[in-house]
Amino acid sequence: GEDVEQSLFLSVREGDSSVINCTYTDSSSTYLYWYKQEPGAGLQLLTYIFSNMDMKQDQRLTVLLNKKDKHLSLRIADTQTGDSAIYFCAEPSGGYSTLTFGKGTMLLVSP
């Protein structure tokens, strides 16, 4: 079955760039998603990329997709303390828009 891998932890200083990486296994995935979860909260859809794109930029967020290596990354420019959260990448799995989530990367931003 599908398996989505992420590194578990990333620590950066405020103002630096953060790069969160994800590896997925289903090469037929049409969309790939990034969700953010702050402590005690639900998941917030941050951005997504269609599989025929290599890059998508949305303000401070840049998503890069390498289909050959099945590698997805999320770059956050000028990281702020409010960006501290767990970031999940997700790919479609089966029908009804169901998702397989990675284990999540905890981003800690220090002042």
Place this chain on the structure above:
Amino acid sequence: DTEVTQTPKHLVMGMTNKKSLKCEQHMGHRAMYWYKQKAKKPPELMFVYSYEKLSINESVPSRFSPECPNSSLLNLHLHALQPEDSALYLCASSRAGTGYYEQYFGPGTRLTVT
């Protein structure tokens, strides 16, 4: 409006209690989902409703009983739960039909079973 609301925010219940979790969305979505999330883990899919019909049940124990009374509402009825059922329960919604559509999540209900 991309808001999914869930009530209550927190719930503490004993193993013999019956309670319900509620979820509501007004985005016109016709697919709704229940997830269970343990601490420091990704969400695990429990149920999917599409056009108010139960489409996926991920082998969830019968002490969890979902209900979709209309296209905007989703309930999860709880009965005779176990302490290991303590978790964050998340509701999500999306457009339905062929193809993949992004899911929008509610803030969750933090459930503690004593």
